Amino acid sequence: MIKVLDKIDFVLRKILVSTAAIALMVILFMTCANIVLRRLGYPLQGTFELTGLFGAVVAAAALGYTQKKKENIAVDILVNHLPKPLRILASISNDAFSAAFSILASWQIAKIGLRHIASGEVTETLRIIAYPFIFITAAGFASLGFVFIIDLFKNFAPKGEQQ
C-alpha cells in the first residue's frame, strides 16, 4: 500500500518539480530580457504580472518535494530527547495537522481558480487568464498534503515498510 502511494507521489513530484524548474527559468530569462529591452525603449509588457504568476508556480509546485527532503525548518531540539512512543505521537500529530492544513489550502486556492473561471476574470495588464497558475499552485499544496498523508501512514506501518 505505502509502496504504491510512494510511487504515485514520486511521479507527481517529478512532474511538479520539472514545472517549477521551467517556471524559474522563464522568470530568469524574461526578467533579463525586460532589463535589456527596457533600456532600448521596448519594455516587455506585463513582465511584473507574469513574474508574480510564474513565481507562484516556482514556490508552490515544489512544496511536496521540499517536504519529502525534510527541508522545512522544524525545532526538534526537545522531540529528539523524548521516548520513542512520544516521538511517534508527536510525528502523528505533526503529520495529521500539516496534511489537513495543506489539503484545506489546496481546496481554498482551487476555489479561487474556480471563481476566476466562473467570472471570466483576467489579469490587469495582459488581460490573460490566471487560473492555470492558480490550479498549479493548488496542485502544489495537494502534493504537499499527499506527502504528509504518506508520512502519517508510515507511522503505523510495520518497520520494514516505513522507508
Added chain:
Amino acid sequence: MSLTMIGLLGIAVLMVVLFLTATPVAFAMAVVGFLGFCCVVSFDAAVNMVGSVLWATFSKYDLTVIPLFILMGQIVFYSGINEKLYHAAYNWVGHIRGGIAMATVLACSAFAAICGSNTATAATMSTVALPQMKKYGYNPKLSTGSVAAGSTLGVVIPPSVVLILIGLSTEQSIVKLFYGGFGAGLVLTLMLVATIYIICSIKPQWGPVGEKVDFKTKVKSLSGAGEMVLLFLLVIIGLYAGFFTPAEAAAAGAFIALIIALVRKQMPIKQFIKALKDTLRASCMVMMIVAGAMIFGKFLAVTRLPYNIADWVATLAVSKTVVLLIIFGIYIIGGMIMDALALLIITIPIFFPIATGLGYDPLWFGVTITVITTLGAISPPVGAVTFVVASVAKDVKMKDVFKGVSIFIPAYILCVLLLMAFPKIATLLPSLLK
C-alpha cells in the same frame, strides 16, 4: 477572554506545537494562526483567509527575489568559485601569523557577498580551507572556528535572504537593508579578523605563518576571482543606481553567474540541475515560512496584540536601552534554540513595533537583530553552521569545534555594541541612497 489574552495564548500554543511536536515552523504558524483566527472571527472567515493569503503571498512579485537570489548563490556554489576566492585571499594574507585563518574569513565574506547562505558558505569553505590549515599546523579550534564564524557573514552581507524577509515583513526597502547589512558585515568581518590576530598573538603556535608569494602571483590570483567581484558590484551598484529592482538584480546576477560558469566550463548539466533543485527546495521552504507568518500575522493583527504590547512597553518605567537589551537577549537565547529565519519571522511582528515605538531606526534595528541571530547559527545546541563545519572536519571533535567558535563570540558582541554606539555603521550607506 480578552483579545490580547487570546493572542498571548496563541503564541503559547505555537511554542508548544513547535517544541513538542517538531512540526515545521511554517505549518505550525499557519495552523495556529488559522485556528486562532477561527476563534476570534469565524471558521468561514478563517478558511477564506487561508486561501486568499496563500495565493496573494505566493504570487507576489516582490517575493520572486527569493528564488532568484538563491539561484544566483547556488550557481556560484556549484561552479567552484570558492577555491579561487580562497586562493586569492591566501596569497595576500597567508604569509602573516594566523594569515590562513584570516584569509578564510575574508574569502567567506567575499563568497557570502554573492552566495547569501551561511550553510552553503560553511560547506564550501570547510572543504577548501580546513585541509590547508591542517597542512600548516593550525590549531583545529582556530581553523574550524574561523570557518564557522566566517560563514555566518552570509546572512549579514547582502544579498541575504534574512534581510529580504525583514524588508518584506516590516515593509522596509530591501535595497536600504542590503546597504545597512553591508556596513555591519564589514565591521563584523574586521572583528573576526582582529580576533584571529589577537588569538595568534597570545598563542602563536595556533596559527603558524604560511608561504610568502611574490607580488606578481598575488595580482595574478585576483584575476580568478575578478568575475565574481564584478558580479557583486553589478548587483550592488545596479540596485544603488536604481537601474534594477531587487528581483531584477537577482535575475541579472543569476544570469551572469550562469554565463560565467558556462564560459569557464564549470557548470555541467548535472551540476546545473542540482543547483536548480537546491534552489527550489530552499525557495519553497522560505516562501512557506513567509506564508505561515502571514497567516499567523493575520491572527495577531485581529487580536491587536503587537500594538497593545508596544503601547504597554512605552508606559514602562525603564529606559529604552534596557528594553532593547531585553529584546536582544531574547534574540540571543532564541537564536540558540531556533533557526534564525524562523525566529525572526515569528518575533518581528511583536518586537518591531516595540523598537520603532521607542524611537529606534527601523533599518538599524533590522540589521542589528540580523547580526545577533547569526550568533545562533554557531552556538550550541542548534548551531547549524557549526554542525556543517564539524561534518567536514571529521578528525575534530564536536566539542572542539564549539570551543573554536566560542573564541569568536566576543567579536559578535563587540560588533553589536559598536552598532549601538555608532548606528551610522548601519544607517550611513542607506541614507546616501537616492
